[in-house]
Amino acid sequence: MATATADPITMKLDQLFTATDTDGDGYVDWSDHQRIVDRYVSGYKIDKSDRRAKALLISYQMQWTELLRHADGVNRLSREQYHLATRAASVDTSRFNMVEGVPHAIFDLMDTDEDNVIGKSEFKQYLEVWNVTDPSAMDAFAALDLDGDGVISRQEFIRAAREFFYSPDLEAPGSLFFGRLSA
Numbered sequence: 161m162a163t164a165t166a167d168p169i170t171m172k173l174d175q176l177f178t179a180t181d182t183d184g185d186g187y188v189d190w191s192d193h194q195r196i197v198d199r200y201v202s203g204y205k206i207d208k209s210d211r212r213a214k215a216l217l218i219s220y221q222m223q224w225t226e227l228l229r230h231a232d233g234v235n236r237l238s239r240e241q242y243h244l245a246t247r248a249a250s251v252d253t254s255r256f257n258m259v260e261g262v263p264h265a266i267f268d269l270m271d272t273d274e275d276n277v278i279g280k281s282e283f284k285q286y287l288e289v290w291n292v293t294d295p296s297a298m299d300a301f302a303a304l305d306l307d308g309d310g311v312i313s314r315q316e317f318i319r320a321a322r323e324f325f326y327s328p329d330l331e332a333p334g335s336l337f338f339g340r341l342s343a
């Protein structure tokens with residue numbers, strides 16, 4: 161879609177829409193989210209009843225509920241509606257903090273040895289789950305590891321998630337979640 165503006169956050173939300181519209185029908189609905197959850201569950205070979213799988217499902221359900229609450233009675237969102245609802249929901253954290261809730265659940269899945277940090281091999285595994293084969297994707301690891309101690313802490317991960325939604329800086333680590341954009 162041609163955008164009249166190069167607003168960095170709009171560009172990032174465009175990426176997020178494309179990544180979330182998993183069946184590519186031009187709308188984001190619950191089934192798109194369900195496919196993402198299923199992908200994590202099969203990719204990490206965990207059971208649906210696993211605590212981490214349940215937490216991920218519930219956080220996506222809360223996030224989706226929040227998006228719909230900001231979208232006036234529809235049950236699927238066009239690209240434009242998704243932009244508006246996501247901007248509104250990422251600022252209104254009164255019911256659920258979508259900016260941090262889902263990332264915490266994803267972090268818990270990525271942290272397979274449960275030491276509360278993401279090591280390089282855990283990051284590689286995450287890329288494999290999503291079939292990311294681009295070697296430059298590992299660059300994101302170094303960018304996310306802000307203090308350079310060789311692992312991504314929970315704090316570094318959540319900070320990056322906040323940057324994705326709030327920071328106009330396209331070079332910020334959080335802006336690299338879905339690959340590099342240039343203004």
Ligand SMILES: [Ca+2]
Pocket residue numbers: 181182183184185186187188189192
């Ligand atoms: Ca869709």
Ligand SMILES: [Ca+2]
Pocket residue numbers: 270271272273274275276277278279282
């Ligand atoms: Ca770990």
Ligand SMILES: [Ca+2]
Pocket residue numbers: 304305306307308309310311312313316
């Ligand atoms: Ca670190």
